[in-house]
Amino acid sequence: EKAGYKHFMAKEIAEQPVVLGDALRHYLKADGxxxxxELNFSDIDRLTLVACGTAFYACSVxxxxxxxxxxxxxxxxxxSEFRYxxxxxxxxxxxxxxxxxxxTADTLAALRHCKGKVARTIAVxxxxxxxxxxxxxxxxxILAGIEVGVxxxxxxxxxxxxxxxxxxxAGLDRGHLNAAQAAAHMNTLRTLPGLMNxxxxxxxxxxxxxxxxxxxxxxxxxxxxxxxxxxxxxxLKLKEISYIHAEGYASGELKHGPIALIDRxxxxxxxxxxxxxxxxxxxxxxxxxxRQGKVLLVTDAKGVSTAxxxxxxxxxxxxxxxxxxxxxxxxxxxxxxxxxxxAKGTDVDQPRNxxxxxxxx
Ligand code: F6R
Numbered sequence: 001e002k003a004g005y006k007h008f009m010a011k012e013i014a015e016q017p018v019v020l021g022d023a024l025r026h027y028l029k030a031d032g033x034x035x036x037x038e039l040n041f042s043d044i045d046r047l048t049l050v051a052c053g054t055a056f057y058a059c060s061v062x063x064x065x066x067x068x069x070x071x072x073x074x075x076x077x078x079x080s081e082f083r084y085x086x087x088x089x090x091x092x093x094x095x096x097x098x099x100x101x102x103x104t105a106d107t108l109a110a111l112r113h114c115k116g117k118v119a120r121t122i123a124v125x126x127x128x129x130x131x132x133x134x135x136x137x138x139x140x141x142i143l144a145g146i147e148v149g150v151x152x153x154x155x156x157x158x159x160x161x162x163x164x165x166x167x168x169x170a171g172l173d174r175g176h177l178n179a180a181q182a183a184a185h186m187n188t189l190r191t192l193p194g195l196m197n198x199x200x201x202x203x204x205x206x207x208x209x210x211x212x213x214x215x216x217x218x219x220x221x222x223x224x225x226x227x228x229x230x231x232x233x234x235x236l237k238l239k240e241i242s243y244i245h246a247e248g249y250a251s252g253e254l255k256h257g258p259i260a261l262i263d264r265x266x267x268x269x270x271x272x273x274x275x276x277x278x279x280x281x282x283x284x285x286x287x288x289x290x291r292q293g294k295v296l297l298v299t300d301a302k303g304v305s306t307a308x309x310x311x312x313x314x315x316x317x318x319x320x321x322x323x324x325x326x327x328x329x330x331x332x333x334x335x336x337x338x339x340x341x342x343a344k345g346t347d348v349d350q351p352r353n354x355x356x357x358x359x360x361x
Contacts, residue, residue, distance in 0.1 A: 001148075008349045009149035009241070013334050014200060016154050017193040020327075023143040023158050024193070027165040028186050033172075036138060041072060041170035044094055044119065048087070049076045050110045051098040052358070054152040054236065055159060059098055060229035061326045062163035068323060069177060069185070070170035079106035080361065082113075089117040096122045098163070100147060100155040101357040102130020109361065111135055124162050126155050140166075149349050150356050151241050153334045156233065157196075160327045164189060188321040192328060198318045199331040203339075206332065209296065209313055210339035214242070216267050220258065221248040221333075223271040224281045230271055230326040234333035241341040241348045251284040264292040269336065273317065273325040274302035282307045298332050 005011035027034050041047075047066055049059035056078050063074040075087070079097075083106070089095065095114040099107045102125040111132055114121050123136035126144050133139035142158035168185055171177035177185070213219060219238060223231035231248035238246040249258050251270070262268070268288045272281045278299075285295055285307070294312040297303065300319045308314040320328045341348045 007149065007338075009151055009153060009338055012147055012149050012154045013331065013338060015145070016157050016331065017196040017200070019144050019154050020157055020161055020196065021193040023161050024190060026143055027162065028189065032182070033165050033169045033186070035140070035166065035169050038120070039122070039138060039166070039169065041070060041094070041173040044072065044092055046090055046093040047072050047074045047170075048089070048093060048095045048114070048118070049074060049098065050079050050082045050095065050107060052079050052104050052107055054156050054233060055098040055100060055104075055107075057229045057233040057236070058156055058159035058163060059096075060232070061160060061226050062167060064226040065164055065167035065323060066170055069167045070174050071176040072170050072174065079104065079110040083110045089114060091117070091119060093118045094120050094122055096124065097132055097136065098124045098159055099130070099132050100126045100142075100144075100152055100159070102127040102132040103357045103359055104132070105359050105361045108132050108135070124159060126158070148356075150351055150354050151237055151337065151348070157327050157330050160330070161189065161192075164324060164327070184321075185324075188324055191320065192324070195318045195320055195328050196331055199328055200335075202315050202317075202332060203335050205315065206335045207339040207342070210336065210343045213267055213336065213340045214244075214343035216244055216265065218261065218266055219244055219246040220261070220266060220268045221246065221271065222251045222254065222268060222281070222284060223248070224251045224277045225275070226323050226326050227271045227273070227329065230329055230333060231269075233330065234269060234271065234336065237334055237337035238340060240354060241337050241351050242344050242346055243352075244340065244344075251281045254284050255287065259287060259291070262288055262291040262293040264294065267294045267296060267312070269296045269298065271298050271329050271333065272303060273320065273329070274300050274306070275322050275325065278303060278307075285311075298329060
């Protein structure tokens with residue numbers, strides 16, 4: 001069942017180029033995006049995205065995409081908070097629920113809370129027969145295949161892909177993107193399986209770095225723009241399987257508090273493609289280095305040539321056009337968690353205290 005891999009998590013990380021390719025073929029056709037016509041964003045003033053855990057971080061990345069590609073105001077929240085805070089739900093809005101299992105109790109309750117109040121409830125799920133898929137007005141599959149490892153990996157990147165395609169449709173529906181711009185973004189998405197193969201090739205190098213990361217008490221992840229929620233996801237993945245305390249921060253927030261934690265014992269993982277925000281992130285990274293923090297820079301060739309000097313280590317990712325880098329950089333984040341957990345000898349597929357499907361609130 002593990003197809004020669006030691007753990008389901010390793011298998012599921014490695015499968016991503018293939019499953020993402022399947023999802024791409026389903027959602028992108030030669031003549032454009034393949035999404036139901038009823039999913040039309042032109043008369044919508046707001047999108048509310050609700051989920052838990054890793055699925056919430058997928059929503060958090062998607063907020064950047066819906067805003068920048070479609071000019072659509074977005075609200076995101078974790079399901080356990082959303083339903084208790086009496087959020088206004090305008091009729092001219094969609095509410096979108098992301099869940100791998102489709103059975104998460106808080107997400108299901110949030111969906112029930114929204115039904116009938118918004119124009120449409122939409123589920124983005126991996127299990128098409130699940131409660132959340134059945135109860136939503138419209139259910140979209142992420143097509144990741146069965147995910148066994150408790151730590152979500154391929155479901156996360158496939159959630160991101162489904163949300164990216166939706167953001168492109170929203171951009172077209174709302175006249176925020178023209179056909180040529182949308183086609184360019186679709187071509188970027190189509191490059192991802194190949195780029196993911198190159199990202200997976202850093203696995204051995206990550207395993208070597210992980211031997212040292214496994215000694216740390218605390219590890220920070222930094223990112224900016226759509227890479228910020230990816231920093232949160234990297235920290236979640238690491239803590240859930242290696243039990244090392246980890247936090248993700250927006251790079252610019254560092255100086256507002258967390259920098260007090262930095263000394264030579266704290267590794268800081270900076271997820272930063274060479275995008276328009278790169279220089280700002282590098283200056284935050286240099287603040288860490290000035291305090292002897294141990295920086296691991298994850299970036300592309302341009303990033304390596306301009307900023308890798310003086311870091312503890314760097315990982316070289318292939319170049320990917322904005323704004324879809326989080327889909328690619330998820331892989332080194334997953335591999336860092338996986339190899340660090342292996343170095344510590346923890347049970348990566350069945351971490352303590354965690355269940356694959358959380359059906360209690
Ligand atoms: C993290 C993880 C959890 C789930 C969360 C939501 O690796 O697996 O944080 O993402 O429990 O689960 P679903 O997506 O099934 O609603």
